[in-house]
Amino acid sequence: MRLRHFVMVASMLLTTPIFAQSDDLPEDYLTPAFHASRRDSLRQLMPANSVAVVWAYPVRNFSNDVDYVYHQNPDLYYFTGYKEPHSLLLVFKEPQTAADGSTYKEMLFVQKRNAQAEQWTGKRMGVEGAKQKLGLTQVYNGEDFKNTTIDFSKFEKIILDRLPTDLADARYDNADLYDLIKQLKEKAQITDNYAQDKRFGTAEFRQYTGQLREIKTEEELTLLRKAVEISCQGQAEVMKAVRPDMSEREVQGLHEFVHKKYGAEYVGYPSIVGAGNNGCVLHYTENEKLHVANKMLLMDVGAEYHGYTADVTRTVPTTGKFTAEQKAIYELVYEAQEAAFKLCKEGTTWQELDKVSRNIIAEGLIKLGIISKKEEANKYYPHGLGHHIGLDVHDRSASSKLKKNMVITIEPGIYIPENSPCDKKWWAIAVRIEDDVLIKEKDYELLSWAAPRKISDIEKLVAEKSPLDNFILPKLKAAKKGF
């Protein structure tokens, strides 16, 4: 036995490259124990005699018979780890008794294995896979939902999110999300005005998931730290690589290439890369300017790693040198951010954070002669100071005060569009500095340390060489104009 084992290991060492796992897949996913603990915590928040229902996000059409890359409902992912569509989770407050006398406290309905479908759209986990990999014991095919004998009328509260209203019924599938929701409505007697009906807890659903998801566990923090660090390495690499002749889209591509290089599956939101005046559009995602030129470049880009997304913004001069005006605006935003950082600890309210940053920006803008009254500041700083991050880039939360192990963004900004009522020299300057912060009891940890934010550090990094400087592609034969 031992000898055979030795021979097997030795031959593997000789023939197997170091990266070969069985399937060569990432292994740092959230564990079944994590998901089980989340379901248990949900159960603790639920009132007596209640059931919570969580369904998968719908598949969305991209073009003709092509769908968008599927993204799971973060709540369902949080409670199960299941990443496939057309699925439904039930979590019961009290153990339920099956016909054979056995008890269960949750049920997951998943996509049925289907060789033909899997040839086209990839492997499905199926019932056995979900039991094995996700550690749930009560897993069924979606088509079994209609035959379940759960008596929903006996529950005092059915806790659920707002139902999706625009689902299409796939003719080839009698257990898609459309069918699951239709059957749920029938079984639980969900009428059109369910949101006003106290028997259905749509407010409770948001309250409980917010309460749970706003506090990150160690497992979650590991993934979140990684997502943030990946995003920061993207920012740092782009600072080195950026040149005035690049397009906004090219810069976007560099960020996302770095993310992918580190194994991030998606971006957590459409990447925002805006040069000059485009930076004034808060959620600018066209990224269509052909040359970033010698402008300030605002880059709000976040990698999503195993479901958790970062949210990091850096604003840099593409020439490597801030002009006097750019510097004045940048320093003001920086100062507002630093002041907010100092309040990052347990017990601080969002209002307190917002006030301190807004004050500094208002006073600064007056000093620079851009506005004359404090109230005018909102014109150039038209958004809130920050938000939670996690499985959603604007993550679920339920508390008004900061608590230990929350992760939030601190992102003051100043945006002065062309033709604003101030000296022309300020026009088309847009600066946002956005960092990701872990709240601790007495202070905070800056998770996004790896992307420089000081003026001197940024100028130094933009001057550095990048391996991407030598990534030069042939001119396209088909191109007439532009590149």
Ligand SMILES: [Mn+2]
């Ligand atoms: Mn943000």
